[in-house]
Amino acid sequence: MAQRGRRPKPTALKVLEGNPGKRPLNVNEPKPGKKAPKCPTWLEPEAKKEWRRMTKTLEQIGVLTKVDAAAFAGYCQAYARWKEAEEFLTKHGTIFKTPSGYIQQVPQVSIAQTYLKIMKDFCSEFGLTPASRTRISIGVEGTANTDDPMEDILRMV
Structure with a gap:
């Protein structure tokens, strides 16, 4: 059965974004340790190169934890496969002529598009796109980012 409406956003991401919807935050949400897997x-x-390149940064901002291993591995693997397809296209081009004389697109075009979409979906989950980053506000721990005292208390939980 398909989920209705938008997917729920993790509380940690809502806090980093400043809770723009001003809805109550889930104080009972599981909080895995902020150590990267x-x-x-x-x-x-x-x-693996992409994993090493991104883990420290994501761990520091608190969006990559041990329980995120599968999702982050999915992103990294999609990145590797997208890069492989793009390198093929750079070297061989995007079209070829069939033996019967028709012009046809090479399969790597759709492969690259597929993995780019998969990467984009994972990137949004981890705040790795310019649009998703604009919604994140990283404040100094212990300082208030809003005029609402209750919001500040909820952020510290």
Whole structure:
């Protein structure tokens, strides 16, 4: 059964965004430790490079935790496969002529598009797109970011 409406956003991301909807935050939401997961051994080499490139930053801003390993691995693997398809297109071009003389698009065009969409979806989850970053406000811990005292108390929980 399909989910209705927008997907719920994690409380940590709502706090970083300044809780723009001003709805009550879920104080009972599970709060996994903010330590990044270990890189899975099964990732492709290019995916492992992307994992190493991004983990520290995401761990520091608090959006990557041990329980996010599968989602982040999905992002990194999609990145590796997207890059592979793009490198093929750069080297060989986007179209070819069939033996019967028709012009046809190489499969790597749709492969690259598919993995780029998958990456975009994961990027939005982790605040890695310019649009998703504009909604994040990282304040100094212990300082108030709003005029609402109750909001400030809820942020510290």
